[in-house]
Amino acid sequence: MQETSVKFLPCGDTALVVEFGDRIDRGLSDRVLGLDARIRAAGLPGVIESVPTFRSLMVHYDPVRTHAQALMTAIRTLLSGELDAGRSRRLWRVPVCYDGDLAPDLADVAERTGLTTDRVVALHSATRYHVYMIGFLPGFPYMGDLAPELELPRRSDPRTRVPPGSVSIATTMTAVYPVESPGGWHLVGTTPIKLFDPALSPPALLAPGDAVEFERIDRAAFARIQADCERGTYRVQHRDLAA
Amino acid sequence: MSAALAVVAAGLHTTVQDRGRFGYQAFGVPVSGALDVESLEIANRLAGNDPDLPAVEILHLGPTLRVEADSVRVAVAAGSAEIEVQGEPPASLGGWRSALLRRGQVFRVHRLGASVCCYLAVEGGFAVEPVLGSASTYVRGGFGGFRGRALAAGDALPLAQTNAAERSELALIPPNETRGDRLIRVVLGPQRDHFTEAAVQALLSAEFLVSKDADRMGLRLEGPRLGHRGGWDIVSDGIATGAIQVPGSGQAILLLADHQTTGGYPKIATVISADLPLVGRRKPGDRIRFAAVEVAEAEKLRREARAALDATIASMAPPRPRGGLDLDRLHETNLISGVVFDQL
Numbered sequence: 001m002q003e004t005s006v007k008f009l010p011c012g013d014t015a016l017v018v019e020f021g022d023r024i025d026r027g028l029s030d031r032v033l034g035l036d037a038r039i040r041a042a043g044l045p046g047v048i049e050s051v052p053t054f055r056s057l058m059v060h061y062d063p064v065r066t067h068a069q070a071l072m073t074a075i076r077t078l079l080s081g082e083l084d085a086g087r088s089r090r091l092w093r094v095p096v097c098y099d100g101d102l103a104p105d106l107a108d109v110a111e112r113t114g115l116t117t118d119r120v121v122a123l124h125s126a127t128r129y130h131v132y133m134i135g136f137l138p139g140f141p142y143m144g145d146l147a148p149e150l151e152l153p154r155r156s157d158p159r160t161r162v163p164p165g166s167v168s169i170a171t172t173m174t175a176v177y178p179v180e181s182p183g184g185w186h187l188v189g190t191t192p193i194k195l196f197d198p199a200l201s202p203p204a205l206l207a208p209g210d211a212v213e214f215e216r217i218d219r220a221a222f223a224r225i226q227a228d229c230e231r232g233t234y235r236v237q238h239r240d241l242a243a
Numbered sequence: 244m245s246a247a248l249a250v251v252a253a254g255l256h257t258t259v260q261d262r263g264r265f266g267y268q269a270f271g272v273p274v275s276g277a278l279d280v281e282s283l284e285i286a287n288r289l290a291g292n293d294p295d296l297p298a299v300e301i302l303h304l305g306p307t308l309r310v311e312a313d314s315v316r317v318a319v320a321a322g323s324a325e326i327e328v329q330g331e332p333p334a335s336l337g338g339w340r341s342a343l344l345r346r347g348q349v350f351r352v353h354r355l356g357a358s359v360c361c362y363l364a365v366e367g368g369f370a371v372e373p374v375l376g377s378a379s380t381y382v383r384g385g386f387g388g389f390r391g392r393a394l395a396a397g398d399a400l401p402l403a404q405t406n407a408a409e410r411s412e413l414a415l416i417p418p419n420e421t422r423g424d425r426l427i428r429v430v431l432g433p434q435r436d437h438f439t440e441a442a443v444q445a446l447l448s449a450e451f452l453v454s455k456d457a458d459r460m461g462l463r464l465e466g467p468r469l470g471h472r473g474g475w476d477i478v479s480d481g482i483a484t485g486a487i488q489v490p491g492s493g494q495a496i497l498l499l500a501d502h503q504t505t506g507g508y509p510k511i512a513t514v515i516s517a518d519l520p521l522v523g524r525r526k527p528g529d530r531i532r533f534a535a536v537e538v539a540e541a542e543k544l545r546r547e548a549r550a551a552l553d554a555t556i557a558s559m560a561p562p563r564p565r566g567g568l569d570l571d572r573l574h575e576t577n578l579i580s581g582v583v584f585d586q587l
Contacts, residue, residue, distance in 0.1 A: 009433035012513030013541035015483035017433050024478055051268045051481040053505055058481025060268070063516060063542045064549055071434075134271040135505030136478060138384050142479075179384065195272075198374050198386040204270040 006079060008072050009056075013063040018075060020054040024144065024172065028055045029132050033209045034083035035075070035096070044074050052208045053133045061188040091211040092238040094176070094191055096125065096167050097222040102190035105155075109169070109186050112152055121216060124167075124188060129174060131210045139178035139196025139204035142211055146172050158184030165190045167214065178204070189214075192226035193236055211241060246312030247399035248365070251349060254306040257399070258458075259369055259388035260362075260500075261297040264377035268504040274412070274484060275379040275387065276500050278302075278360050278459060278523030281552055282321035286364035288556045289341045289413050291320035296368035297378035297388070299400070302363050302459075303357060303526070305352030306394060310344045316366035316407040317342055317350070322358030322524065323417075325350050335459040340414035340562050342368075343407050359457075359526035367404030370492060380460075381501060414562035426534045427518050429487065430541050434509035442469040446487070446511055451495065451531045459501040462525060468493035469511060485514030485522070497522060497531075515541035517548035 009017040018035060019030045021236060027133075036052045039059065046066025051058040061071055093207075098106060098121045110117045129143035146169055154170045162168070165178040168185035177183060178196035191214075195205045206212065217225070228234035250257075260283065275299025277283035277300055284294040299306075305324065318341040319326050326336040329349040336342045336350075338361070344350060355361055369379050371389055380388025389400055434442065451466035464487075475491040482488070486498045488508040497514065497520070514522055515536065525531060536544070 008512070010430050010538045011433050011481075011483035011510075012485050012515050013545055014485075014516045015481070015513075015537055017480060019480075022478060038280045049266050051504060053480045054478050056480045057319055058268075058483070060265075060483065066544045068538045071302050132477070133505065134269065136503060138273065140271055140273045196383065197274075200346075201375060202270055203267060203272060203375060208269060 008075075010068065010140050015060045015069070016068055016071065017056050017058050021055045023053045024132065026130060026145075029130065032057050035078060036208070038078045038083075039075070042074070042078060044071065047071070049156055053135065055207075088206075089209055089211055089241045090238050091128070091213065091241050092206065093136070093213055093215050094193065095190050095217045095221065095225055096112070096189040096214045097217050097219060098105060098124075098189040098218055102158040102219075102222065103188050105186040106188050109150070109152065109188055110135055113149055115149060118149065120188065123150055124174065125214045125216050127213075129212045131206050131208055131212060132173075133208050134204055134206065137179060138198070139206075141175055141195070141204075141206045141212070142173050143175060144173045150185060154184040158182060162187065163190070164191065167191055188223070192222050193229055193234065196230065205236060246315070246405040247307040248315070248402065249311050249333040250306060250311055250394050250396055250398040250400065252307040253267060253301070253394045253396050253398075254301055256302040257306045257394040258300050258380040258392075259297050259371055259378055260300040260380060261378045263500065264375050264379050264381070264387065267375050268481075271503050271504050272375060272384070273381060273504055275381045275459075276377070277362065277379075278500055278521075279321055279358070279362070279520040279521040281548075282358075282360070283362045283364075285415065285550065285556065286318050286320035286362035288559060289320060289339070289415065290316055290364040291300035291341070291408065291410070291413070292364060292366065292368060296364070297371060298362045298364040299327050299369070301352055301363060302359055303353070305355065305361070306402075307349060307351040308551075309347055309349045311399065312346060312402055312405050313421050314343060314345050314407040315402060315404070316412075316570060317344060318364045318413075319352055319361060320415075321355075321361035322351055323356030324358070325354050327353055337414075337562075339417045341412045343412065345403075353483040360524060365402055365404075365578045366407055367402065370401040370403040378381070383501065397429035402460065402514065411561045413559040415559055420554070422529070425521060426516045426532050427522055428514035428536045428541065428544065429485075429533050431512045431535050432510070432539050433480075433486075435511060437471055437473065437475075437477065438511050439470045439472050439507035442471070442511065444488075445469060445486045446495070447533055449514075449532075451533075453525050453527050453529045453531065455527045455530055457525075457527050459499055461496050461498040461502055462522070462529065464497060466493045467493065469495055471509065475509065477509050479505045482510070483513055485516070485519050486510040487514070512575060515544060517541070517544040525560050542564075
């Protein structure tokens with residue numbers, strides 16, 4: 001049986017971090033998500049919510065109802081046995097238009113990576129990505145891992161306004177900006193679908209642990225799907241994957 | 244006719260907040276909620292409410308509001324904030340108390356003084372649709388509270404009740420203002436080991452100044468440069484409210500209610516929950532000193548703070564006449580007969 005060694009880091013008296021490692025790694029992510037699923041299922045008294053990140057799980061708690069020592073003991077028990085991603089994963093097909101002004105940095109990415117724009121698009125849309133975590137903005141999914149040929153540092157001149165739906169890449173990750181925001185990632189395409197809607201529960205389309213594939217669409221399809229989304233008649237394709 | 248408070252002047256940043264939006268941080272949704280949850284709870288209790296009801300959070304400068312309901316019971320808590328009813332002359336009703344106002348009366352919340360924030364609660368609460376289980380406004384995300392934004396002149400903030408209940412008013416003895424310069428207690432970590440020993444010593448011995456760069460997301464602090472050990476970026480992890488993160492500049496940022504759920508800067512320490520209301524009250528130009536405690540001590544201090552708040556709430560009583568006069572009766576008399584009286 002695999003030994004799961006973790007570090008507990010204190011975050012004041014309302015949260016603690018269960019740290020599995022210090023790097024971005026699928027194996028670490030699966031263990032983080034596995035513990036997250038176990039904590040959610042266990043319904044530990046005083047636990048408010050848990051937040052998975054690349055390599056650690058933050059557990060928020062109410063110090064009037066529980067305390068760190070009791071929580072660490074309970075979590076150690078939940079860590080016993082092999083930890084895997086635990087939940088049934090969903091595979092989403094996200095339509096992306098990589099054309100013209102909907103892909104403002106595509107030519108620049110091609111130049112910097114020494115690839116043609118078609119090759120950049122082919123590589124970006126050929127990978128099945130893993131949603132490591134959601135953060136930075138409501139509904140902003142950090143997805144990896146990018147094809148190594150596409151790895152670039154963040155832009156040296158971040159934009160003050162990135163339009164919602166922008167599909168972006170930086171380092172080993174790809175993401176979609178769910179709302180307008182400042183941002184330093186390279187914008188290689190745009191999706192017509194909405195990734196975040198506070199009127200829905202859960203508010204984000206994607207959850208940590210989900211899988212995502214991008215499907216290249218043309219401008220006509222982009223306009224059609226956008227109109228369907230506004231009418232509320234578009235359903236993003238997805239299916240369950242075996243856990 | 245629907246009951247509302249009409250916004251005559253909005254103040255600087257006036258938003259609807261409750262205790263926060265929990266359960267959605269895994270989707271990147273910040274908790275938001277009141278910067279000073281203790282004063283929010285007191286304002287709600289003075290108004291006769293459950294502590295979970297939304298109230299109006301006022302930052303820096305209070306709004307002017309007009310009552311568009313048969314009657315409404317209002318209460319203000321935190322700092323030296325007072326309710327002043329327009330008239331000739333205006334009538335100050337004080338703070339840390341409830342008061343009954345009637346249709347057409349115009350009042351403002353002013354003299355915030357030592358605290359950057361205060362809370363205006365109304366009996367029955369405000370009638371705003373909860374978003375993801377909370378009425379808190381998250382302005383950057385454009386959702387929650389009143390249309391996802393700060394109040395503006397011309398808005399009509401809907402009230403859940405059209406009439407105030409028949410009962411006497413409630414008041415508290417204002418808590419001691421000297422708490423404004425109390426030491427703020429922190430637990431070191433989660434990334435203490437990303438900082439030099441000198442940085443930890445500086446955090447716990449130096450005086451920090453709250454810079455002008457201060458809002459509901461956090462307070463940028465001016466003070467000694469806090470040096471990192473082995474780089475200033477980490478693989479993003481979760482953030483707790485009260486975390487003190489230190490980017491490459493070495494200048495600390497104390498994260499408050501609207502902070503992002505995750506981030507890639509190391510966090511040298513985290514303010515304990517018992518002291519979060521105290522930092523929520525700090526404003527640009529205020530000074531902060533930190534002291535370290537262990538987690539178990541922080542948990543004990545939180546339970547003591549809860550007990551102290553319960554005792555404060557239990558001490559609510561009908562307001563004593565000020566200067567030997569019954570302010571409420573005088574105020575009513577003034578409204579009815581036009582008798583002029585000096586501010587008491």
